[in-house]
Amino acid sequence: MSEAAIQAGCRFFAGYPITPQNEVPEYMSRRMPEVGGVFVQAESELAAISMIFGASATGTRCMTSSSSPGISLKQEGISYIAAGELPCVIANMQRGGPGLGNIRASQADYYQAVKGGGHGDYRLIVLAPATLPELYKLTQNAFDYADYYRIPVMILGDGILAQMAEPVELTPYKPILKIPKKDYILDGCQGREPRVIKTLMLNPTDALVTHNINMQKKHEKITADLQLVENYMTEDAEVVIAAYGMTARVAKGAIQIARDKGLKVGLIRPITVWPFPDKAMMEVAKTVRKFLVVEMSNGQFIDDVKLAIQCSKPVEFQGIGGGWYPSVEGILEKIEEIYK
């Protein structure tokens, strides 16, 4: 992920140590000076995200990473960055919660990631990779999405993705979007009018309302443009598992065994969890008998699945909070239980 960011032109990284993502700031501390970028080990998550706010205001591609408790602290800055319509990339390698929790993998920050997280009406583009090659590719794309839409983009991973090893081809960065000229950056007003980046909007009375309307228009455009999803063996499936990230990867293992046993099971895996792939989900709902949601939490992602299919089919659930990871056997058992 770090090298993908470097390849995509990320030249500023600020972070604060927290398990299980320390390899990211460690790598960045070595790599950034080699490419003429800036690495700062911040005194806190609050400071780290504020540094990202400042870095983004200069037009520099920038990134921070953390894990659940640290992401909670970053919510202040994320709200300001979203309100200021500044681009950046934020990685959350989720661990068990709430509170200090544990350092096992988790998906319990789903609500926080896709429903806003900080104060005010805003959204992040949230990408949920399931493999390291996908993490590499999505990290590069994340910088394009961020710049193109002027919005913070979150990579929503988990402790397994953060700690595992897997072969990745370090392909060079190829832009997937044409980035508009950055006409908002603060680099001194020599030869132009001074610029202000601000999020306080008092005057006129409807300034903040107008700003919110404009932000919602942007959110609508992103929702129309960007719904990434993987369908796996869904064509003839009677039961479809809905899962994202690492959980979906385990589910695939269970599906293969279930298929060998003659059970018609498939998988729908949102790659963007915001915007949520409503259309693809509804399409599957037309032909399937029931859904099984598997997630590493007590049930957060399941809400979006039910909303997307407008409760048109039964939705079963398997998941638990506190840093739980699913097993192929466990998912298989659940499939057999609900398949009848």
Place this chain on the structure above:
Amino acid sequence: MEFCRKETQKDVRTHYCPGCGHGIAHRLVAEVLEELDVRGKTIGTAPVGCAVLLYNYFNCDIIECAHGRSPAVATAIKRIQPDKVVFTYQGDGDLAAIGMGETIHAANRGEDITVIFINNAIYGMTGGQMAPTTLLGQSSTTSEAGRGNNQEGPPIKVCELLSNLDGVTYLERVAVSTARDTIKAKKAIKRAFLNQIEGRGFSLVEVLSMCPTDWKLTPVQGLDFVNTEMKTVFPLGIFKEKDGR
């Protein structure tokens, strides 16, 4: 002193109360930026508090930061653009309460920025609550019986505190409550910016300033409060000066 409007300062009325020190401090910063001819390469930060509307008065690039986070924001801007002039302008609640962590660490890293710290011993915009620099015995809306009577602790002396950090280059406390002090304040502010332009590291100027509205005093009494009460607790002077980091 010249009294013509400078290019760096916009020709508008401010929203500040009668007797407030922000107008004077703004003017001094604007004059210094003008004299050093750096307006076109300056990026300032606006704090949370009365001076949040800084950008309505300064004619240069400004970024408005979350409460207390200006030194972190300024760190990033300056590290990415070392040839630019980056300053923060922060009040006592912003710099010494919610942003104390950012202040201490930016100072200790020796970030090449200029910090203008307005100490008026009260939370102004929110209506007169106790600040980290409120004096012992001073009444506020959250310490009506006077600070110190309910475990509030004594006021924090920021220059003295930061002077212990080896990474800091320049610390001076000034006031804007007399003409003589104001002239000295400008010299200190100019030096703090010159330090940055010459790459010498972290400089902070603490400005003892008036808030007669929230002190429940007249503007003239406000000047007296700085001169007799605040200067006793917060002595003026240079607390640190080094050639570089």
